[in-house]
Amino acid sequence: SDSSLAYSVGTTLDRFIKMKQEEFPFASGELSQLLRDIALAAKIVNRETNRAGLANIGGAFGQTNVQGEEQQKLDVIANIRFTRALTKGGEVCAVVSEEDDEVIDLQNGSGKYVVAIDPLDGSSNIDVNISIGTIFSIYRRVTPIGSPIQPEDIMQPGNQQVAAGYVLYGSSTMLVYTTGHGVNGFTYEPSLGEFFLSHPNMCAPEDGKIYSVNEGSYNLFEPGLKAYIEKCKSQEYSARYIGSLVADFHRNLLKGGIYMYPATAKSPKGKLRLLYEANALSFIAEQAGGMATDGHGRILDIQPTSLHQRTPLHIGSKKMVEEVGEFLNVGK
Numbered sequence: 471s472d473s474s475l476a477y478s479v480g481t482t483l484d485r486f487i488k489m490k491q492e493e494f495p496f497a498s499g500e501l502s503q504l505l506r507d508i509a510l511a512a513k514i515v516n517r518e519t520n521r522a523g524l525a526n527i528g529g530a531f532g533q534t535n536v537q538g539e540e541q542q543k544l545d546v547i548a549n550i551r552f553t554r555a556l557t558k559g560g561e562v563c564a565v566v567s568e569e570d571d572e573v574i575d576l577q578n579g580s581g582k583y584v585v586a587i588d589p590l591d592g593s594s595n596i597d598v599n600i601s602i603g604t605i606f607s608i609y610r611r612v613t614p615i616g617s618p619i620q621p622e623d624i625m626q627p628g629n630q631q632v633a634a635g636y637v638l639y640g641s642s643t644m645l646v647y648t649t650g651h652g653v654n655g656f657t658y659e660p661s662l663g664e665f666f667l668s669h670p671n672m673c674a675p676e677d678g679k680i681y682s683v684n685e686g687s688y689n690l691f692e693p694g695l696k697a698y699i700e701k702c703k704s705q706e707y708s709a710r711y712i713g714s715l716v717a718d719f720h721r722n723l724l725k726g727g728i729y730m731y732p733a734t735a736k737s738p739k740g741k742l743r744l745l746y747e748a749n750a751l752s753f754i755a756e757q758a759g760g761m762a763t764d765g766h767g768r769i770l771d772i773q774p775t776s777l778h779q780r781t782p783l784h785i786g787s788k789k790m791v792e793e794v795g796e797f798l799n800v801g802k
């Protein structure tokens with residue numbers, strides 16, 4: 471049998487979610503519906519992404535987001551698409567997004583879940599036709615359903631995620647997610663409009679030979695990180711850096727490798743956002759047998775103190791993340 475064809479006749483995302491229903495915490499079906507809402511928005515953003523060059527939706531939107539970044543039109547479009555899908559879906563009470571200054575209270579008295587989202591990851595790659603992504607985290611609200619949203623519903627550490635995932639708009643479009651029972655990946659079949667299970671039970675190689683870091687900032691790195699990078703070079707590892715976190719993470723998850731966005735002299739907390747980027751990918755990394763730290767401790771145990779807070783991120787194959795941690799802590 472030709473196993474490379476298996477997915478095209480195989481399990482759709484919907485069917486898979488139904489099959490795995492018992493794995494969902496509080497298995498009442500709402501979380502399953504929420505994942506389907508996200509998949510629907512992903513299909514819409516996939517369509518927008520594919521025709522961006524034709525539809526005059528490339529380029530800058532003309533405003534700066536709360537991160538101090540120039541928003542791209544697709545950043546704004548993706549944010550609207552995901553927020554709308556989550557609003558209409560009815561399972562979510564609040565959304566926090568990289569592209570919104572404040573928490574969006576959906577005024578949904580029955581919504582049990584809070585979603586944190588990076589609607590469009592890798593903005594700088596949109597106009598040059600390079601892979602981009604979406605990253606999401608799902609939490610259960612901690613205050614009573616129906617009462618006003620409180621900060622503690624939002625400011626949960628990553629270890630409280632009930633599900634997390636990403637969409638990669640790449641050479642093909644994929645949705646990868648975990649509910650804490652391993653990681654599964656689905657490839658989008660555009661002619662059918664369905665995601666099919668293509669990467670069951672994804673496992674990160676324990677060790678790897680790829681390192682991904684923006685080495686243009688080398689002079690700003692701390693000595694321990696420089697030493698680790700020199701070691702990667704002395705072992706002739708491959709340097710791979712797309713500049714879309716989702717794409718860099720996905721490649722390293724499949725092939726074995728480490729992605730680093732470190733603290734620098736200029737940005738002691740690095741660049742990446744804890745709530746929208748680091749937490750979701752760290753949950754997935756751990757569920758796949760990998761590891762994620764800020765160079766010192768586990769990402770998932772960081773108690774957030776502000777919505778848009780940043781964190782250094784070292785993520786990927788377990789042995790590599792452990793080793794860079796040893797280098798960073800030398801002499802401290």
Ligand code: AHG
Pocket residue numbers: 539568588590591592593594684713714715716741
């Ligand atoms: P976003 O497009 O959501 O703002 O995220 C950009 C992030 C991430 O995707 C990428 O890995 C990183 O920024 C690249 O930053 P540098 O250009 O500083 O390397």
Ligand code: MN
Pocket residue numbers: 537539568593
């Ligand atoms: Mn951005």
Ligand code: MN
Pocket residue numbers: 588590591592715747
């Ligand atoms: Mn991002």
Ligand code: MN
Pocket residue numbers: 545568588589590591592593
């Ligand atoms: Mn983004």
